Structure formats: C-alpha cells, structure tokens
Amino acid sequence: MKxxxxxxxxxxxxxFWTSLASATMFTTYAVYQVITLGLSPLQLLMVxxxxxxxxxxxxxxxxxxxxxxxxxxxxxxxxxILGVGFVVEGSVQALESSVPLLSAFAWLxxxxxFFGIGYTFTSGADxxxxxxxxxxxxxxxxxxxxxxxxLFGTLAGIGISVGLSTIQSNLPxxxxxxxxxxxxxxxxxxxxxxxxxxxxxxEGTPFAHLKSMKxxxxxxxxxxxxxxxxxxxxxxxxxxxxxSEGYDRLWQAHxxxxxxxxxxxTASVAVWVGLIALLSTLVSLPVVWLAEKKLDIxxxxxxxxxxxxxxxxxxxxxxxxxxxxxxxxxxxxVLLHDTVMTLNGPIYNTWLNQHIESKSRATVxxxxxxxxxxxxxxxxxxxxxxxxxxxxxxxxxASAVLLTPVLGLFARQIRDRAAEKQRE
Numbered sequence: 001m002k003x004x005x006x007x008x009x010x011x012x013x014x015x016f017w018t019s020l021a022s023a024t025m026f027t028t029y030a031v032y033q034v035i036t037l038g039l040s041p042l043q044l045l046m047v048x049x050x051x052x053x054x055x056x057x058x059x060x061x062x063x064x065x066x067x068x069x070x071x072x073x074x075x076x077x078x079x080x081i082l083g084v085g086f087v088v089e090g091s092v093q094a095l096e097s098s099v100p101l102l103s104a105f106a107w108l109x110x111x112x113x114f115f116g117i118g119y120t121f122t123s124g125a126d127x128x129x130x131x132x133x134x135x136x137x138x139x140x141x142x143x144x145x146x147x148x149x150x151l152f153g154t155l156a157g158i159g160i161s162v163g164l165s166t167i168q169s170n171l172p173x174x175x176x177x178x179x180x181x182x183x184x185x186x187x188x189x190x191x192x193x194x195x196x197x198x199x200x201x202x203e204g205t206p207f208a209h210l211k212s213m214k215x216x217x218x219x220x221x222x223x224x225x226x227x228x229x230x231x232x233x234x235x236x237x238x239x240x241x242x243x244s245e246g247y248d249r250l251w252q253a254h255x256x257x258x259x260x261x262x263x264x265x266t267a268s269v270a271v272w273v274g275l276i277a278l279l280s281t282l283v284s285l286p287v288v289w290l291a292e293k294k295l296d297i298x299x300x301x302x303x304x305x306x307x308x309x310x311x312x313x314x315x316x317x318x319x320x321x322x323x324x325x326x327x328x329x330x331x332x333x334v335l336l337h338d339t340v341m342t343l344n345g346p347i348y349n350t351w352l353n354q355h356i357e358s359k360s361r362a363t364v365x366x367x368x369x370x371x372x373x374x375x376x377x378x379x380x381x382x383x384x385x386x387x388x389x390x391x392x393x394x395x396x397x398a399s400a401v402l403l404t405p406v407l408g409l410f411a412r413q414i415r416d417r418a419a420e421k422q423r424e
Contacts, residue, residue: 005190007133012146014075014126014183019150021179023157024172025086027277028165028270030252035269036169037092037104041392044249045384048376050109052245054116055373059123059366066125067363072193075129076184078121083180085114090173118180124365131353131361132195139353140297143346148288151342154281162274169270230355230364232409234371239405241372242379246399247318250383251334254321254392259330276331280338287339291346303351308410310344315400315407322396375402 005013033039039047066074088095089111096104131139164171252273255261261272296302317337324330356364379402387395 007130007192007194008142008145010187010191011126011130011133011142012149014187015146015150016153017179017183017186019153020157020160021086021176021183023154023277023281024160024164024179025157025176027158027161028169028172028273030256030273031165031270032090032169032173033108034253034256037108039105041250041253041387041395042381042384043105044253045245045381045387047108047112048245048249049381049384051112051116052241052373052376054113055120055123056370056377058117058120059370059373062117062120062123062125062366064363064366066121066128066366067361070193071125071129071132071196072187072191074121074125076187076191078118078123078125079180079184079187081114081118081121083118083177083184085111085118086173086177086180088114088177090170090175090177093170120366120369123369124361124363127349127353127365128361129191129193129196133193136353137298140346140350141292143349144288144292144295144297147342147346148285148292151281151285151288155278158274158277158281161277162270165270165274166268230352232413233352233355233368236406236409237368237372238375239402239409241375242383243318243375243399243403243406245376245379246383246387246395246402247321247337250387250392250395250399251321254396255327255330255334258392259324259327262327276334279331280335283335284339284342287343288346291343295347297347297350298354300351300354303347304410304413306347307344307351308407308414310340310347311403311406311410314340314344315403318396318400318403322393322400 033044033047062074062078089108092104092107092111095107096102099107102110130142134142160175161172164175256269261269291297295306314337317333317340321330321333321337324333352365352368353361379399383395383398383402386398
C-alpha cells in the first residue's frame with residue numbers, strides 16, 4: 001500500500017530537491033561556461049536569450065494545458081524534460097565529438113530549448129497546484145516554509161557542485177539532470193491532485209480540446225485585463241526580467257575576469273564560487289526564518305511595501321557589484337542581492353495569487369512568466385552588446401537601470417490604493 005504525503009510535504013520536498021539540483025548546476029556554472037567552454041559576454045547572453053525565447057513561445061501553451069487538463073501532470077512532464085535538457089547541457093563537448101555537424105555552443109543552445117520547455121510545464125502549474133490544495137490564506141506561509149527548506153537543499157547542492165566541478169566542470173549539469181529525472185518519478189508516486197476542477201470541455205466538435213484550451217487562455221487574459229494590479233505586475237515582470245538576465249549571467253564572469261579573488265589564499269575558482277554561494281545561503285536562512293515567523297504574509301499593504309524595499313535594495317546591490325573596487329565589496333553585493341531575491345520570491349507569489357481566480361491560476365502565472373521571458377529576451381542581448389562594446393561592468397550597470405522603472409510602478413500602486421481609500 002502506498003504511503004501518502006500531504007500536499008505541503010510534497011511541495012516542500014519539491015522545493016528542496018529542485019534547489020539541490022539548481023545549486024548543483026549553477027553554483028559553478030561560470031567555471032564550465034566561462035573557463036571550460038570559453039563563452040564571451042555576448043555568447044553568455046545569447047544562451048539566456050534562447051532560453052527566454054523558448055519560454056516566451058511555450059509558456060502560454062503549457063499554462064493553459066495545466067488549467068485545462070492537470071497541474072500535477074504538467075509539473076511531472078516538466079521535470080522529465082528538464083532532466084534531459086540538463087544532461088544534454090553537461091554533455092555538449094561529448095556531443096560535439098559524436099555529432100560534428102553541431103558545435104559545442106550549438107548543442108548548448110539546443111539544451112536551452114529543452115530547459116525552456118521543461119520550465120514552462122512546471123512554471124505556474126506547481127504554484128497553482130499548491131494554492132488550490134491548501135487555500136489562498138495558507139499559501140503564503142507554505143511559500144515561506146518551502147523557501148526556508150529549499151535553502152538547505154541549496155547548501156547541500158553547493159558542496160556537490162564544488163566537489164564535482166573540481167573533478168570535471170560539466171559533471172554538475174549531468175548530476176542535476178539526473179536529480180530532476182528522479183524527482184519526476186517521485187512525483188508520479190506521491191503527488192496528489194484533489195482540489196483541481198477541470199473546466200467543462202466543448203463536446204461534439206473535432207477541435208473540442210483546442211477550443212477548451214483557447215477558452216482557458218482567453219479567461220486568463222481577460223482576468224489580467226480586468227485587474228489593474230495584474231496589469232501592473234505584468235509590466236513589473238518585463239522590467240525585472242530585463243534586469244535579471246544581465247546580472248545573473250555576468251556577475252560571476254565580472255568577478256572572475258575583472259575583480260579577482262583575494263591574493264595569498266590558494267583555492268580554485270570553483271571553491272571560491274562555492275564559498276560565496278555557501279555564505280549567501282547561510283545569510284538568507286535566518287532572514288527567511290524571521291519573515292516566516294514575523295511577517296504578516298496576508299497583509300496586502302505590508303506585502304506591497306516589502307516589495308518596494310526589496311526592489312530598491314536589489315538595485316543597490318547590482319550597482320554595488322558593478323562598481324565594487326575589490327573582492328570584499330563584490331562579496332557584500334552578492335550576499336545582499338541573493339538575500340533580497342530569496343525573500344522576494346515567496347512574497348511576490350503570495351501577492352500575485354491573492355489577485356487570481358483558481359480556474360485560471362496556472363494560465364495567469366504562465367503569462368507573468370511570459371512577460372519575464374519577454375524582458376529577458378529583449379534586455380539580454382542589449383546588455384550583452386553593451387558588455388562586448390564597453391565592458392562587463394557597463395552591462396551590470398545597465399541591468400540596474402533596467403530595474404528602476406519597477407520602483408515607479410510599485411509607487412503608483414500605492415498612490416492608487418490611497419486614492420481608493422479616500423473615495424471610500
């Protein structure tokens with residue numbers, strides 16, 4: 001007889017395991033992409049552009065599938081596609097030797113297509129599933145708890161990443177891909193979908209399934225159009241995506257090639273990057289724990305104020321990274337940025353889900369991810385071009401500039417809420 005886990009436990013384990021896999025992959029990604037593969041700033045941003053373009057194309061389709069058919073199976077399919085994609089990414093040099101028609105860089109771009117498609121199947125579907133299972137009032141607390149537990153997965157993944165990278169720089173990607181495949185099998189066994197209500201399908205037509213998907217997409221689009229807050233969040237994710245692509249892809253390259261590591265301490269680049277990731281996670285843990293215990297996650301005004309403060313701190317951290325005169329300042333910038341982003345995720349997801357109806361939840365969240373992908377697809381090449389023409393430092397400054405409109409959008413939301421209260 002199968003032992004059943006409740007939805008909170010499954011969601012928390014999923015967060016822990018995906019963080020374990022992500023940390024295994026991305027802690028030392030610069031060692032693989034910058035040193036082993038020798039990618040330039042523009043190539044690094046091209047990798048991101050292909051990923052985000054794939055997300056932009058497929059996000060709306062997969063979000064509708066989750067709302068029409070099953071959030072559970074959308075997540076599971078995504079895990080298997082991600083696993084294959086990451087194994088391919090870690091095997092690009094071997095694939096180049098086996099299939100000489102494509103270069104290692106071309107195979108790297110192919111892997112991003114797998115990554116993007118897999119991500120779109122999970123994006124929106126996982127959050128929509130857990131919000132339906134536990135209810136909107138409990139979702140915020142579940143998000144924070146899952147984030148805290150995921151940080152322990154990150155800690156373990158950092159150690160695995162550094163250890164594997166010192167053996168061979170591509171191994172973290174192969175290992176992480178296998179982790180995603182294992183998670184897919186785990187979810188088949190333990191993930192239950194008890195609160196999802198499928199919409200009524202159109203009967204009697206050969207294109208009934210397509211019509212159901214079209215109706216679900218139009219319902220999600222209509223919800224965004226009717227709610228000014230969702231429209232505002234759509235713009236926020238565009239600018240945030242444009243800013244994140246430059247920083248996320250280039251900060252390690254900036255640290256390795258422009259700033260450097262402390263002299264007199266003998267350690268490989270992989271070890272230094274792992275230590276930075278370890279410190280970042282250790283700093284984030286008490287911050288998330290404190291937010292989980294003290295923050296009224298269901299207070300909309302407090303959530304909005306928190307998002308403004310976190311955005312301002314994020315801009316400051318990016319600028320600090322760009323102008324850091326030495327390793328110490330760069331380390332401070334990374335710790336601040338990573339802590340802010342760790343806390344921002346659960347708060348943003350809580351506020352977003354407070355404004356979405358259950359029937360279109362996955363579709364709307366996917367549309368938000370599409371706007372993020374649009375921002376990254378448009379902003380990434382621009383930031384990469386600046387890096388090639390000027391410097392990596394200039395690219396990171398451009399990322400901070402692209403993020404500044406978000407502060408204005410949040411401030412306008414505060415003014416609108418104040419005006420509504422006065423009319424009442």
